[in-house]
Amino acid sequence: MNKNNITLYTPTIGLRLLLILCALAVVSQLYLPLPILPQLAHDLRVAPGVAAGVVSAFGLAYAAGFMVFGPLSDRLGRRRVMVWGLAALALVSGTIAWTDSAPMLIAGRALQGFIAAAFPPVVIAYLAERGTTRQRTWSVAWISTAFLSAGLLGQIYGGTVAGRWGLGVAMLPFALVYACTALALSMTPADTRQASGPSSWLAGYRPLGRLLADARLRRVYGPAVLLLMCFVTFYLALDIHAGAALHAEGITSLTARAVALPAFLAPLAVAVVMSRVGAQRMVMVGLCTATAGLALCAWAGTDHLHGLLGASVLFVAGVGISVPSFIARVAGLADAPARGLAVALYTFVLFVGASLGPLLGQITAQWPLPYTLSLLAALLGMGALYVFTGRNAAVSAMNPA
Known part of the structure; x- marks a missing residue:
């Protein structure tokens, strides 16, 4: 029901x-x-x-x-x-x-x-x-x-x-x-x-301001913009800076992506534990995992290609954990009459982030790979911090001194 x-x-x-x-x-x-x-x-x-x-x-x-x-x-x-x-x-x-x-x-x-x-x-x-x-x-x-x-x-x-x-x-x-x-x-x-009728359909957008004014939902939408932006930029940077080195090792760009394919099954692991730990904690786990993966990728760089690809699995797993956790968080926070709009807004900001990925990739194209990946890790880390401070604020509100 x-x-x-x-x-x-x-x-x-x-x-x-x-x-x-x-x-x-x-x-x-x-x-x-x-x-x-x-x-x-x-x-x-x-x-x-x-x-x-x-x-x-x-x-x-x-x-x-x-x-x-x-x-x-x-x-x-x-x-x-x-x-x-x-x-x-x-x-x-x-x-x-x-x-x-x-x-x-x-x-x-x-x-x-x-x-x-x-x-x-x-x-x-x-x-x-x-x-x-x-x-x-x-x-x-x-x-x-x-x-x-x-x-x-x-x-x-x-x-x-x-x-x-x-x-x-x-x-x-x-x-x-x-x-x-x-x-x-x-x-x-x-x-x-x-x-x-048409007037009622247009009235469906009225909750938009209320959704954006909800601090809990803003802490979903904000980090969600960063998620696919970092995902797209990561693989563009991998092609630009590590493509030649990977080919020299007999690893094509498609193979480099296929290495992380098992990490796309991470949402299934989320389904196992979501009911026990809650969507908010799973969001934190996902963002922190993705941030750690990017940080390890930045450390490995082109000097340790196998370490770079191994760490990319951790990064993609973090993305895979975050996406369904964000969805569950939005569905849990939004009222039923506005749930479709709330989920649509979440999906919209995901693809806005994805569209910004190529732009960020071009801006950082002349940077060394570790610098680019460190920037991405810092952005996701700030997203995780934004979610975490919101959780602490909610806890403080429930338990005033």
Whole structure:
């Protein structure tokens, strides 16, 4: 039951597995073209910078869409937004699969990114409020694992499938997953929420000021911006400063990323202990683990490549622990009527941070690798301190002298 004592449909195991697969397929769309940008530029007969617009157009529209579909799901219901969003995403993905014009492809990718945003924040809220505490925790953990691993698996899939048969062919299996998920969701009981008019939909944004004014939520959103920013910058710095040294050791940039793949399973460990230690403590564990991993990476530098890669696993594990812990924290703090908006805002700031990662990577491109990694460790360390001081303030308020 939710906070309003309304009994909600509990998804079956099969539907939960399909939602997790769909989460992987949706977020992988962002990373899918990255390995084949030079090939895409050649096929479309455009400059590499124009081909990169296939990625940036999706990403910018994707982030903007979070702030639309989260509040919309609060008004119209989670299921309805996901069904129509995934059906539209399947149609758009299947259509642009046959596009061979750069302007049309970029425009199609922007539309695809905006529609794709109807799924991630909504499915998180959907699963976070259905079933037992154990079911909710595990569902969010698996969804978080899918979101995180898409950054690597999406590139591997893009390099192998899109690299061989083209971007359009690679999108078709994803379109099938979207269509199947939409169909499966449409066969579940409708949400209890009733459709609202445009004025009520706009009223869904009214809690935004209250969410931002909540000091507890600010201590989620603030560090969340830093999380993916440091994640993206780390791997850009690794390519720039350690790429040649790694290749000399027979380690490709993709292999360097694959080393950390087991760390993407960290959200599952969170599910085991979350109910016992609480989301707030897990946030601290995640941020401190990521900070320690970055600090060890800075110490290893290019002089100890195997130590650098080993420490990267610790860093990625910290990110993997933090993401679902932040989600659980937001879901626990936000009231049910504003939960979709609160989760959407969290997802939005995550991808704002990710978009700042390349900029920070360029700013620090001329720095020695240990300096860059030390900066990232300091930023995450400050995020952890920000969370910790908030916890101490809350404890002090509960136990006045």
